[in-house]
Amino acid sequence: MGSTAQFVILGMLSKEPMTGYDIRKRVKTRMGSFWDINYGQIYPTLRTLEKKGEVTKKVEIMENRPNRKVYSITNKGLNELKKWLLKPAEPESAKIETLLKVAFGEHLSKDEIIKHINEFKARNISRLEDASNIEKEMKAQLKKNEKYFFPLLTFSLGKSLHKAGIEWADTAIELIEKHKNFTKLYENGKNKISKIN
Amino acid sequence: MGSTAQFVILGMLSKEPMTGYDIRKRVKTRMGSFWDINYGQIYPTLRTLEKKGEVTKKVEIMENRPNRKVYSITNKGLNELKKWLLKPAEPESAKIETLLKVAFGEHLSKDEIIKHINEFKARNISRLEDASNIEKEMKAQLKKNEKYFFPLLTFSLGKSLHKAGIEWADTAIELIEKHKNFTKLYENGKNKISKIN
DNA sequence: TGCATATATATCTTTCTGATATATTATAAA
DNA sequence: TTTATAATATATCAGAAAGATATATATGCA
CATH class of the missing domain: 1.10.287 (Helix Hairpins)
Structure with missing residues (x-):
């Protein structure tokens, strides 16, 4: 429903397949101080999006360290992203x-x-x-x-x-x-x- | 503990006694789009601050409508506010x-x-x-x-x-x-x- | 050798947002 | 005049987001 996090994730994955860790890094560098997303949102949301069929997961088996879970956007996910992109943006907010x-x-x-x-x-x-x-x-x-x-x-x-x-x-x-x-x-x-x- | 809301409330009450409703209105006009606080934070926080002895409540009995609960800052509250004011500010964040x-x-x-x-x-x-x-x-x-x-x-x-x-x-x-x-x-x-x- | 940083996933608590409910009065529009 | 809606005032709740912490390894660097 009203969770912007999922669309940020879909938007990032629409550029290229990524891990949850990559998404965080990318939002930090690309959005600077104008958007933020943290692991507490990313990992649960990726699981929800996978269940809904909006992203797919490819596990890269790693030796002696956590497996890389690379997520890609699906056509369904891309459609949801586009629907959201057409909606008017929420008013700006800040914490200074x-x-x-x-x-x-x-x-x-x-x-x-x-x-x-x-x-x-x-x-x-x-x-x-x-x-x-x-x-x-x-x-x-x-x-x-x-x-x-x-x-x-x-x-x-x-x-x-x-x-x-x-x-x-x-x-x-x-x-x-x-x-x-x-x-x-x-x-x-x-x-x-x-x-x- | 680390809730900024309580210090915003203390800061507002350090200017003059107010109701929860007044606090919201004041933050909106004075802080513009650079800070926001909503009732979901204000009313529970006022109760907590009262318990901690940082604010006092004066109830103005109203007929046929909700009683006005006017809060004032105490010396203890003022000291807590000053302690917080001396701490370095959190980095700015925004949602655009x-x-x-x-x-x-x-x-x-x-x-x-x-x-x-x-x-x-x-x-x-x-x-x-x-x-x-x-x-x-x-x-x-x-x-x-x-x-x-x-x-x-x-x-x-x-x-x-x-x-x-x-x-x-x-x-x-x-x-x-x-x-x-x-x-x-x-x-x-x-x-x-x-x-x- | 030890320390910091980067990679990577995951969870948990606290805080915050947004919506909703209730109730009255005042004001504006139909 | 009736109807709507904005303003005053308090309160709560579900869901979203923030922040911190845990785990584990690799790499670079003093």
């Missing part, structure tokens, strides 16, 4: 804990808030670098293989969002640093126990 | 289903993809408008009341991210529209059943 901590910033000192924002900035820089590196590789191969057209589109949004995050961090720190009444604000926060808004 | 559908775009027609991107754009425009409106009100009150300083900081990131989304949508549609081999790409996608990458 840094914004939560900034929003409750009256309980923190200037330095503590700036520390949070700098860590936020560092994560955005690191993710921007990751996205740029993969984008570079894909762009080089785009001339030979058209299949990178769509993944590249998603990377361009990722890059823009991370850049926006980095720029915001810089201006936010500036604003906090030159804020004259900050200490007063902080003292108010410290002593306030559920007063009026 | 539109990107998922674009990434699997080889199974869709040009028009179908553009439709998804336009819907994404519309959501971003609407959220940008919401953020701008609330920001405007807050800015007007900032001169009188310093408390809006932090919420305003979060709104500025929200606005930037939505603007980035809108700009991406425009350039993505342009790229798709002028893409010559698109039909070929689509036909390949249509006929491909788990071939090589």
Whole structure:
């Protein structure tokens, strides 16, 4: 029913046959910070999809280590994927804990808030670098293989969002640093126990 | 233990006493699309926090409708909130289903993809408008009341991210529209059943 | 030699989402 | 006027997702 995980798995398998482990890795690199799927969803879902005949399993016998279970999408699975792809997308959602901590910033000192924002900035820089590196590789191969057209589109949004995050961090720190009444604000926060808004 | 919901609730109550219903409304308007909390978390968590002595409840008896249960943060709750505020924030996460559908775009027609991107754009425009409106009100009150300083900081990131989304949508549609081999790409996608990458 | 990382599958608990139920009042539309 | 639906307010439940942990081996590297 309403489990997006199954369609992420079908979508990944529509590109090439993979193990559950591969699916996780691929979602991490291809979707960056804009989607995630973990083993707790992948392995049970693969079993459900197999029962429904939407994927097939080929076991590669391994010596002295877990057998590789390589899954492929079936025609039935591809049809289900396409049906889902035609439906309108769910609204975007995000979890930015840094914004939560900034929003409750009256309980923190200037330095503590700036520390949070700098860590936020560092994560955005690191993710921007990751996205740029993969984008570079894909762009080089785009001339030979058209299949990178769509993944590249998603990377361009990722890059823009991370850049926006980095720029915001810089201006936010500036604003906090030159804020004259900050200490007063902080003292108010410290002593306030559920007063009026 | 590791439930962020309780700290969101404590944070909201640190601003003023509220009902569970108020908390939901406030998170929606103040955090926009960057955090969400629903009743399934709010009401059980409020009970837990009450048991732990981190919030207190005052029941306002209502005639012919549910009594209002107004919660306030205690000193103990405020201390727990501050402890959490000092911890490093969890890495950002997001769910952008539109990107998922674009990434699997080889199974869709040009028009179908553009439709998804336009819907994404519309959501971003609407959220940008919401953020701008609330920001405007807050800015007007900032001169009188310093408390809006932090919420305003979060709104500025929200606005930037939505603007980035809108700009991406425009350039993505342009790229798709002028893409010559698109039909070929689509036909390949249509006929491909788990071939090589 | 020891440590970290990568490959690979699996499960389990906690947390979160989304939907639904109940009940009233206020407002807007037919 | 009636009808619908949005807003206020609390509450619960099933299903989905997150996060952590367990197991086992191989490989690279100080």
